[in-house]
């Protein structure tokens with residue numbers, strides 16, 4: 604069943620240890636899962652996975668999901684064996700204390716550690732209320748000296764992510780885990796390849812699992828240049844702030860109400876403003892196929908689509924997002940129906956794009 608497949612894929616992908624720049628842990632899973640469904644697959648010089656599905660050659664569509672997650676990098680080891688770290692990507696330091704982490708040693712072993720803080724009993728009352736700056740946090744691997752840490756294989760430049768398995772909540776269609784940003788999108792990308800396996804399309808499709816999105820949309824930028832697509836669609840998560848204390852008008856999207864079709868993101872539109880023809884296409888697909896959807900306008904953050912849009916002479920882009928609660932934490936929450944409907948929506952779009960659509964909407968010849 605599609606929902607079981609989606610859950611199992613999300614679990615496998617989410618539990619990988621693979622922050623930006625160190626995506627190998629997730630890359631192997633993506634390649635394994637996609638290999639049989641596409642005609643060609645390669646890793647480009649930046650590290651992106653490009654999986655190519657041949658259509659009738661009447662256009663090139665690039666579908667991306669970034670496979671990196673935010674993480675930490677060890678930048679110092681204290682003499683008494685604690686690890687200091689710097690962020691990879693946008694962390695809120697309130698999330699980090701009291702978490703278990705998985706550290707990847709320089710030779711690829713996975714080691715468990717914890718981010719401990721001083722117990723409340725010995726905190727001064729003012730101190731107990733404060734957020735501890737990241738520069739004061741540390742990882743404890745149970746070692747008692749720098750030498751012991753080095754013997755374990757951890758060194759400057761080792762990376763770490765939060766340790767969290769993917770599990771179902773009270774409502775079994777709602778799941779929680781870390782790194783749903785953007786292993787949820789990566790799951791959809793893999794599903795797309797599988798679901799389109801025996802479908803003939805007018806356009807050739809490039810499924811791209813991008814690297815280093817969380818540190819500046821880097822992989823998408825180079826992949827888009829190489830592919831030079833007629834159209835790009837990014838799949839990512841977006842804010843679902845439908846929780847107590849957030850007024851309705853600030854919630855952005857709601858969990859379980861369908862994929863979000865984006866119109867704009869970034870501060871004051873500095874991220875992306877999507878192409879109106881692509882926007883219309885996505886909304887038409889949702890309406891025609893009875894897929895629930897939400898319209899998204901986000902005032903901060905952006906996706907790979909921003910980088911794709913500004914490639915060469917410009918690329919028309921759209922974004923489909925999976926509503927996710929508590930993004931960039933260890934307890935991200937999403938609804939499996941939203942995940943599956945995201946895949947259905949993007950498939951509907953790919954099927955409808957042909958030479959005529961591109962000529963009428965994308966490269967209009969005026970004279």
Ligand SMILES: [Zn+2]
Nearest residue numbers: 784785839840
């Ligand atoms: Zn993301």
